[in-house]
Amino acid sequence: xxxTKKKLRAIINGQSALKGxxxxxxxxxxxxxxxxxSKIGKVEKNLTVRIDKLGxxxxxxxxDAPTREEHDKLEGRVNVLxxxxxxx
Numbered sequence: 001x002x003x004t005k006k007k008l009r010a011i012i013n014g015q016s017a018l019k020g021x022x023x024x025x026x027x028x029x030x031x032x033x034x035x036x037x038s039k040i041g042k043v044e045k046n047l048t049v050r051i052d053k054l055g056x057x058x059x060x061x062x063x064d065a066p067t068r069e070e071h072d073k074l075e076g077r078v079n080v081l082x083x084x085x086x087x088x
Contacts, residue, residue: 066074
């Protein structure tokens with residue numbers, strides 16, 4: 001019986017050691033995942049800010065650009081001025 005207890009104790013100790021090692025590794029993986037989450041959050045924030053800036057720049061550019069109607073009117077005014085200067 002004493003031999004059986006020793007073998008059982010050795011098995012239990014081995015399982016306990018294995019469990020402790022697995023818990024340590026799982027904790028390391030959890031820390032790495034948390035670090036990745038924070039890095040992904042920073043990248044997402046930076047991309048959002050950058051996309052917002054590009055959107056604002058595009059909106060300002062669109063506001064400054066003449067419309068088709070304005071362009072056509074301007075072309076007509078230029079033609080009138082060319083005719084005046086040519087006749088003068």
